[in-house]
Amino acid sequence: MHPDQPATALRTERERTLDGDTALPVGTRSAFRDDILTSWRRCQMVGMAPSSEDVPYRPEFERPNRLLRAAGPVIDRLAEQMGSGPASILLADSEAQIIDRRAGIRALEEALDRAMVAPGFHYAEEYTGTNGIGSALEARKPFVVSGSEHYRENLQEFTCIGSPLRHPISGVVEGVLDVTSRVSDTQELMKPLVLAAVREIESRMYADASRREQMLLERFLRAGRRSSSTAVLSLNEDVVMATTAASALLDMSDQASLWEWACRMLGTGDECVGDVALSGGVVVDARATRIGDRDGTAGVLVEMRPAARSARGSAPAGGHRVRRARRAAARSDVLPGRSVAAGRLRDEVEVVVDDERPLLLCGEPGTGKLFVATHLHRKRRHQDPLTVLDARTSPDDPGAWFDRLVSGIDGGGTVVVRHLDQLAPEMAGRVEALLETPARTGARIVATVRTRDGDSPAGRTLDHFPVSITVPPLRYRGEDIADLAPRLIGAHTARRPAPRLLPSTLRTLSGLDWPGNVRELGAVLATAVTRSLGSDIAHEHLPAEYRDSSNRSGPASLQRAERDILLEALAETHGNKLAAAERLGIARSTLYRKMRILGIDENRLPTFRPR
Numbered sequence: 118m119h120p121d122q123p124a125t126a127l128r129t130e131r132e133r134t135l136d137g138d139t140a141l142p143v144g145t146r147s148a149f150r151d152d153i154l155t156s157w158r159r160c161q162m163v164g165m166a167p168s169s170e171d172v173p174y175r176p177e178f179e180r181p182n183r184l185l186r187a188a189g190p191v192i193d194r195l196a197e198q199m200g201s202g203p204a205s206i207l208l209a210d211s212e213a214q215i216i217d218r219r220a221g222i223r224a225l226e227e228a229l230d231r232a233m234v235a236p237g238f239h240y241a242e243e244y245t246g247t248n249g250i251g252s253a254l255e256a257r258k259p260f261v262v263s264g265s266e267h268y269r270e271n272l273q274e275f276t277c278i279g280s281p282l283r284h285p286i287s288g289v290v291e292g293v294l295d296v297t298s299r300v301s302d303t304q305e306l307m308k309p310l311v312l313a314a315v316r317e318i319e320s321r322m323y324a325d326a327s328r329r330e331q332m333l334l335e336r337f338l339r340a341g342r343r344s345s346s347t348a349v350l351s352l353n354e355d356v357v358m359a360t361t362a363a364s365a366l367l368d369m370s371d372q373a374s375l376w377e378w379a380c381r382m383l384g385t386g387d388e389c390v391g392d393v394a395l396s397g398g399v400v401v402d403a404r405a406t407r408i409g410d411r412d413g414t415a416g417v418l419v420e421m422r423p424a425a426r427s428a429r430g431s432a433p434a435g436g437h438r439v440r441r442a443r444r445a446a447a448r449s450d451v452l453p454g455r456s457v458a459a460g461r462l463r464d465e466v467e468v469v470v471d472d473e474r475p476l477l478l479c480g481e482p483g484t485g486k487l488f489v490a491t492h493l494h495r496k497r498r499h500q501d502p503l504t505v506l507d508a509r510t511s512p513d514d515p516g517a518w519f520d521r522l523v524s525g526i527d528g529g530g531t532v533v534v535r536h537l538d539q540l541a542p543e544m545a546g547r548v549e550a551l552l553e554t555p556a557r558t559g560a561r562i563v564a565t566v567r568t569r570d571g572d573s574p575a576g577r578t579l580d581h582f583p584v585s586i587t588v589p590p591l592r593y594r595g596e597d598i599a600d601l602a603p604r605l606i607g608a609h610t611a612r613r614p615a616p617r618l619l620p621s622t623l624r625t626l627s628g629l630d631w632p633g634n635v636r637e638l639g640a641v642l643a644t645a646v647t648r649s650l651g652s653d654i655a656h657e658h659l660p661a662e663y664r665d666s667s668n669r670s671g672p673a674s675l676q677r678a679e680r681d682i683l684l685e686a687l688a689e690t691h692g693n694k695l696a697a698a699e700r701l702g703i704a705r706s707t708l709y710r711k712m713r714i715l716g717i718d719e720n721r722l723p724t725f726r727p728r
């Protein structure tokens with residue numbers, strides 16, 4: 118905002134902009150910064166009215182220990198320095214809920230209370246519009262909002278300066294520090310003050326993490342020395358240390374389940390024992406012991422032995438390896454995934470295993486359509502030939518392509534035609550005729566397409582597929598990454614022990630959008646395996662743009678809501694951007710800009726209805 122712009126002129130421009138009139142006289146720029154305009158548009162896209170005053174409130178809220186341990190002393194000191202001055206300090210958690218408010222003169226405190234800027238109130242942008250807390254979280258950077266830059270009218274008497282607090286090791290945003298004053302009391306030094314405090318809090322987070330890691334290591338070494346036959350795991354949300362016996366026994370999904378089991382069982386106690394069923398059906402007797410000191414919990418030590426009543430009995434020497442091999446063999450026969458979507462896919466595939474009719478597999482690029490097709494082939498016809506053709510290559514030499522198709526069908530077994538929707542148009546009639554007569558050889562034809570709706574050069578060819586299954590996009594099945602990752606990682610570590618994902622890495626990956634689906638996940642894990650040099654995969658081994666799920670996804674993310682709205686409109690209008698813009702009531706140029714900002718590739722538009 119231009120500080121010398123008269124208040125009335127700003128008000129007029131604000132009203133004009135919020136009414137959707139973005140046209141400015143040639144050569145003039147908006148008086149409002151791009152960051153603010155972007156944030157306002159996000160608010161408009163979720164249908165928020167500038168006059169609304171509701172603020173979600175949760176009186177019982179969790180006080181995140183790790184954040185408070187690092188931020189508490191810094192805020193204490195700041196509050197003491199600022200005393201009853203004209204500014205207040207606010208601390209919010211990673212969901213933008215205010216968990217602490219300090220300092221400030223009485224009049225400011227009263228104004229903040231009236232506007233409901235107090236502990237327990239929720240300042241995520243989608244609830245409360247452009248503000249120092251929610252907008253800093255959305256923008257992932259320090260954010261200043263003053264006066265009429267606030268989207269909501271009832272916040273316009275304040276200037277807020279918020280900055281995300283990012284954990285220096287995991288990269289996860291753990292909260293927001295904000296300093297707020299009345300507009301008339303805004304001081305130049307507020308922003309440097311916030312930034313210095315943020316730096317200090319983050320360096321305390323670093324020291325705290327190292328101290329906790331040291332405690333985990335000490336306990337881990339001590340327990341490992343006690344018994345070499347017991348599988349030992351020392352872990353917290355960010356770090357996992359495992360003995361060889363534990364590595365052989367556990368999948369990465371088991372680590373996450375053990376962590377959750379230990380947290381649940383320990384409650385406020387220091388030790389617990391119980392049976393835990395691991396993902397391969399093995400049951401272990403586990404003992405979990407809290408690791409920590411009077412400053413808090415650093416993690417948990419889990420010691421495990423196969424349970425006496427384990428389905429496979431106690432393990433003989435080398436038994437873990439046998440068990441793992443058995444589990445791996447059993448797994449390759451099953452389409453992986455624990456999500457509802459994966460379960461539905463498995464059921465649908467099971468129903469068509471013995472169906473001889475042509476089958477269409479639909480889904481976005483990289484979802485695993487060919488993977489499902491080959492899985493089907495292995496289940497029923499693994500001794501017969503498998504022929505895979507790609508219709509995208511049919512325009513190069515249509516005659517030769519068609520001959521290959523015919524000879525595949527003549528050879529029996531399974532014939533997979535990938536990307537049938539990209540068949541050379543002049544081939545459609547011939548392929549249709551082929552599909553009309555059942556193959557003498559009993560060959561089963563499986564084709565893959567993005568969608569069976571809409572116009573495609575394959576024309577009516579798709580009508581000859583009476584059965585179809587949709588392979589769901591990965592973003593609908595984030596939980597499945599725990600099951601997919603070991604296989605994808607295994608593909609890059611043929612003879613070496615495969616590294617595992619740390620639970621926090623798994624959590625981050627599970628929250629991403631994955632426009633390129635399983636293929637994209639495979640590429641990211643391949644990079645991470647190379648970077649990890651054999652150790653377990655942590656955030657820093659991921660490509661930078663995959664280290665933070667909160668700006669790409671999460672139900673609370675406005676960006677996600679916005680992205681879904683755009684994708685939905687584009688899918689409904691079959692990628693026609695003019696029609697999509699009209700449907701959304703925005704200018705086509707805005708639609709293009711949004712697509713760019715939100716990373717929507719116009720060549721890879723989905724054909725589904727996003728959630």
Ligand SMILES: Nc1ncnc2c1ncn2[C@@H]1O[C@H](COP(=O)(O)OP(=O)(O)OP(=O)(O)O)[C@@H](O)[C@H]1O
Pocket residue numbers: 452453480481482483484485486487488489535565601604605635636639
């Ligand atoms: N369930 C799975 N388990 C392990 N790997 C998988 C799974 N699904 C897909 N993949 C891997 O993901 C990559 C993409 O899968 P696939 O080629 O089957 O996708 P697709 O949907 O046919 O893609 P496109 O339509 O873009 O050709 C492949 O490397 C495949 O091995």
